[in-house]
Structure formats: structure tokens, C-alpha cells
Amino acid sequence: MATVTGAGTSMSDAPAEAPLERVMVIYAHPDDPEFFSGGLLARFAADGKEIIYVLATSGDKGTDDPDITPQQLASMREAEQRAAAKCLNVETVVFLRYPDGELMPTLGLRRDLTRLIRQFKPDIVVTNDPQTYITRMGSINHPDHRAIGDATLSAIYPTARDRHNMVELWRDEGLEPHKVRRVYLSGTLNPNMRLIISDVLETKITAILEHRSQIKDREALIKRMRESLDTEFDDQPLYTESYRVLNLK
Numbered sequence: 001m002a003t004v005t006g007a008g009t010s011m012s013d014a015p016a017e018a019p020l021e022r023v024m025v026i027y028a029h030p031d032d033p034e035f036f037s038g039g040l041l042a043r044f045a046a047d048g049k050e051i052i053y054v055l056a057t058s059g060d061k062g063t064d065d066p067d068i069t070p071q072q073l074a075s076m077r078e079a080e081q082r083a084a085a086k087c088l089n090v091e092t093v094v095f096l097r098y099p100d101g102e103l104m105p106t107l108g109l110r111r112d113l114t115r116l117i118r119q120f121k122p123d124i125v126v127t128n129d130p131q132t133y134i135t136r137m138g139s140i141n142h143p144d145h146r147a148i149g150d151a152t153l154s155a156i157y158p159t160a161r162d163r164h165n166m167v168e169l170w171r172d173e174g175l176e177p178h179k180v181r182r183v184y185l186s187g188t189l190n191p192n193m194r195l196i197i198s199d200v201l202e203t204k205i206t207a208i209l210e211h212r213s214q215i216k217d218r219e220a221l222i223k224r225m226r227e228s229l230d231t232e233f234d235d236q237p238l239y240t241e242s243y244r245v246l247n248l249k
């Protein structure tokens with residue numbers, strides 16, 4: 001597995017073409033971008049890349065509080081997501097507002113994602129690995145995480161890339177085909193790249209802490225994050241994130 005300190009041009013297998021400047025981050029729930037990919041996104045931001053967030057749901061089921069309505073929670077979580085995005089220099093946050101906990105890789109979701117990919121033309125897409133049913137830690141992966149990864153990969157290829165797929169997007173909306181060049185899959189059981197994030201760990205923690213409605217004990221979370229060293233590096237304390245990276249032809 002490649003271990004790298006830079007998320008962009010330092011990868012040895014990066015094509016020697018135009019630099020990869022624009023990143024679209026597509027996840028199911030507010031807080032997924034920061035928990036899954038906060039280190040990678042902090043590095044992208046430091047590299048000056050433009051980052052666009054797309055959240056399929058607004059996390060309206062994410063509470064045990066019986067007195068809060070789904071609408072109240074959704075608007076709270078959208079505000080938290082915008083604040084967390086600011087910590088990582090993300091200007092654009094798109095909410096598709098599908099119901100939390102019921103996300104499926106439907107053609108409708110694929111069409112919505114394809115439309116955004118063709119509008120924003122990202123070079124890089126970050127999403128969940130849809131193949132993960134059981135996580136590395138032995139827990140059940142949230143089905144919304146599988147659904148968003150599945151729909152996103154299908155949107156990238158073939159639908160966004162090929163003109164006659166969902167032809168109405170081109171014919172009726174004037175959206176030309178677009179080819180994504182690299183995909184980072186998080187939460188994967190089959191990583192091929194490990195990114196060292198030690199220098200941006202505190203930025204990642206700061207962004208995660210903006211999700212106040214999801215954090216019961218802030219100090220315990222900070223402690224857990226700072227103790228989450230990569231145990232494969234015995235000789236030096238390093239923090240990492242692992243990805244399956246696809247370089248698309």
C-alpha cells in the first residue's frame with residue numbers, strides 16, 4: 001500500500017496531465033465528510049483546491065431526543081455542516097434533502113448526482129466504498145453510506161461521462177458529459193493508499209466539533225481522536241486515513 005503525505009500531486013501514479021484542481025465530496029449525512037475524510041480534505045484545502053460538498057440527506061434521524069422534529073434537526077444539522085465546511089475552506093455545500101436512513105441507489109439519486117457532476121465538473125470525487133457491509137471495527141456500516149457510494153460510482157461512470165446516458169440531462173438541460181479523473185473511497189476494507197494526516201489532525205478535530213448535535217462528550221471525542229494513532233507505525237506516532245483510490249482512464 002502506498003503511504004503518502006500529500007493528497008494531490010505527490011502521488012507517484014498521478015498522471016502528468018493538468019493538475020487535479022476541483023474536488024466534489026459526496027456523502028450521505030452531515031458530519032460524514034469530516035469524520036471519514038477530514039484529514040484528506042484539510043490537505044486538499046491547504047493545496048488550494050476548490051472543494052464542493054454534496055450531502056444526500058440532512059441527517060434528520062440523528063438524535064435520541066423525542067422532542068425534536070425531523071425538520072428542526074435537519075436545519076440544525078445543515079447549519080452545523082456549513083460551519084464545519086468553513087473550517088476546511090469549503091465554500092459550496094449542496095443538500096439534496098433525501099430522507100435520512102432510507103437512502104437507496106436509485107436512478108433518481110444517480111440523476112441528481114450526475115447533474116451536479118456535470119455542472120461543477122470535479123476532477124476528483126470523494127465518497128464511501130459501497131462494498132463495506134461490515135466495517136473494519138466489526139460494526140454494521142450504515143446502509144446510507146453504501147447507497148451513496150453505489151449511486152456516486154454509477155453517476156461517475158457511465159452516466160456523467162457518456163453522452164447518451166440519461167440523455168435528457170444533455171438534451172434538455174444542456175449539461176455536457178464530464179469525466180472524473182480520480183476517486184477516493186473512504187471506509188474501505190481494501191485500501192491502496194494511506195495518507196498521513198498528523199499535521200492536519202487538529203484542523204480535522206476542529207471541523208468535527210462543529211457537529212454539536214452529534215457529540216455528547218466533546219472532551220472524550222478529542223481524547224479519542226488524539227489517541228487514534230496508526231499502530232502499524234511503531235517507531236513514530238502518526239495519524240492516518242486510508243482510501244481505495246481509483247485513477248480513471
Ligand SMILES: [Zn+2]
Pocket residue numbers: 028029032142145
Ligand atoms: Zn453517516
